[in-house]
Amino acid sequence: MKQQAFWLPVLAVMLAGCTPRIELAAPEAPITINMNVKIEHEIHIKVDKDVETLLKNRSDLF
Template sequence: MKLQLAGLCVALCAVMLSGCVPRIELAAPKEPITINMNVKIEHEIHIKVDKDVDDLLKNKSDLF
């Protein structure tokens, strides 16, 4: 009899605690998200040429 009463109490507690779960809702924002970016890109290319290649380019300018 005590075992049945203990089981009934456990079941009753489980039912009561199952109603205490918080409610979570996800919703999209009503206004669009705007991202303002000001980007400035600068680059420099430095080419170091071997002396032999440099002489070849000076002597035969019709290569390119």
């Protein structure tokens, strides 16, 4: 019985030393997101000959 009384606190101290510790810390510098985006587009329109001549003759339509 005396041996159990001795080993029980020793075992408890040893197990307490093995418990994992998790720590969360915020970063010191703020998080930056660089959003440099270059957007280019081209529109190709295919038209009939009649519409093409109409657009050439009547430039005031658009």
